[in-house]
Amino acid sequence: MRIEDEIHQKEFKDDYRRLLANLLFTNNWVNQQLMPFFKELGLTLQQHNVLAILRGQHPEPVCFGDIQGRMVDRNSNVTRLIDKLIEKGFVTRDICQSNRRMIEVRITPNGLKKLQEVDAKFPVLFESFHNLTREEAVLVSNLLDKLRG
Amino acid sequence: MRIEDEIHQKEFKDDYRRLLANLLFTNNWVNQQLMPFFKELGLTLQQHNVLAILRGQHPEPVCFGDIQGRMVDRNSNVTRLIDKLIEKGFVTRDICQSNRRMIEVRITPNGLKKLQEVDAKFPVLFESFHNLTREEAVLVSNLLDKLRG
DNA sequence: GTACATCATTTGTTTATACAAGTATAAGTT
DNA sequence: AACTTATACTTGTATAAACAAATGATGTAC
Numbered sequence: 001m002r003i004e005d006e007i008h009q010k011e012f013k014d015d016y017r018r019l020l021a022n023l024l025f026t027n028n029w030v031n032q033q034l035m036p037f038f039k040e041l042g043l044t045l046q047q048h049n050v051l052a053i054l055r056g057q058h059p060e061p062v063c064f065g066d067i068q069g070r071m072v073d074r075n076s077n078v079t080r081l082i083d084k085l086i087e088k089g090f091v092t093r094d095i096c097q098s099n100r101r102m103i104e105v106r107i108t109p110n111g112l113k114k115l116q117e118v119d120a121k122f123p124v125l126f127e128s129f130h131n132l133t134r135e136e137a138v139l140v141s142n143l144l145d146k147l148r149g
Numbered sequence: 150m151r152i153e154d155e156i157h158q159k160e161f162k163d164d165y166r167r168l169l170a171n172l173l174f175t176n177n178w179v180n181q182q183l184m185p186f187f188k189e190l191g192l193t194l195q196q197h198n199v200l201a202i203l204r205g206q207h208p209e210p211v212c213f214g215d216i217q218g219r220m221v222d223r224n225s226n227v228t229r230l231i232d233k234l235i236e237k238g239f240v241t242r243d244i245c246q247s248n249r250r251m252i253e254v255r256i257t258p259n260g261l262k263k264l265q266e267v268d269a270k271f272p273v274l275f276e277s278f279h280n281l282t283r284e285e286a287v288l289v290s291n292l293l294d295k296l297r298g
Numbered sequence: 299g300t301a302c303a304t305c306a307t308t309t310g311t312t313t314a315t316a317c318a319a320g321t322a323t324a325a326g327t328t
Numbered sequence: 329a330a331c332t333t334a335t336a337c338t339t340g341t342a343t344a345a346a347c348a349a350a351t352g353a354t355g356t357a358c
Contacts, residue, residue, distance in 0.1 A: 301357085322335100328330090
């Protein structure tokens with residue numbers, strides 16, 4: 001469905017403004033599919049992002065700064081995210097002995113199990129993305145890279 | 150800059166997951182340019198969106214439902230957005246006489262002036278968008294339309 | 299015209315975001 | 329060693345998002 005129809009706007013002043021509206025609108029659209037998906041699994045999008053980062057380094061620990069630098073949403077407050085994940089038993093935190101300012105975060109077996117649960121249900125989540133061919137997905141992704149400069 | 154480098158991830162499992170990460174990341178990137186821009190002008194992104202919708206119908210009023218349906222971010226609480234805009238003197242609200250459940254919202258001269266102020270500074274905001282050619286902007290926009298189905 | 303469903307907006311509550319300021323450790327300087 | 333600066337994380341706070349429930353006006357069925 002064209003963005004003009006989605007937001008009941010006849011036309012945009014130029015193609016760049018149309019793209020801006022489309023990006024923001026599409027992001028909301030994506031989020032509204034992601035949020036209930038992750039909620040059902042007892043995670044938020046950001047919490048899942050952190051777990052995936054930790055699994056990527058497992059069994060090595062990751063410190064807060066590295067987590068932040070690898071997160072899709074850079075504005076997340078890592079301290080509070082990790083607090084939540086500890087509550088749920090998905091990660092552990094320890095003071096790094098070589099630099100006591102840093103915190104070593106590790107994913108637990110329970111955290112890994114939760115990620116497998118997420119992975120098992122991923123195909124459902126990605127159904128809508130297959131409205132684009134693989135080639136188109138690559139094309140959009142590369143153009144977004146170009147947009148950011 | 151490639152999304153892989155932005156979030157320090159070597160590779161993605163598939164092109165669709167890469168696109169998902171790229172969409173979310175790019176949206177955050179866009180927002181971090183938009184937010185300070187609008188903040189400096191005393192508006193939020195959603196408040197500006199409402200004002201632009203009202204200007205589109207001016208001098209006709211717009212009711213809450215129509216505002217919601219035209220907003221880029223559908224989750225916004227229109228009641229509270231309008232409250233803020235009234236505080237700032239940019240809109241007025243009146244009960245619709247033909248259907249007293251509805252609220253007629255109108256943009257004020259001050260609201261129009263604020264929008265002109267925004268428009269005057271828009272070119273700066275859109276500089277980064279010109280990393281894409283007009284053709285590329287159209288292409289991405291159309292592919293996003295296709296993605297949503 | 300009373301009862302019931304629907305519609306348009308409002309309010310409440312919980313959680314998350316944005317941003318600034320604070321604390322503790324480490325590293326560099328004189 | 330004392331002093332400054334930078335680093336890595338924490339805390340506080342004000343605002344906004346998400347979601348459910350409530351209010352009040354209108355339309356519809358009987």
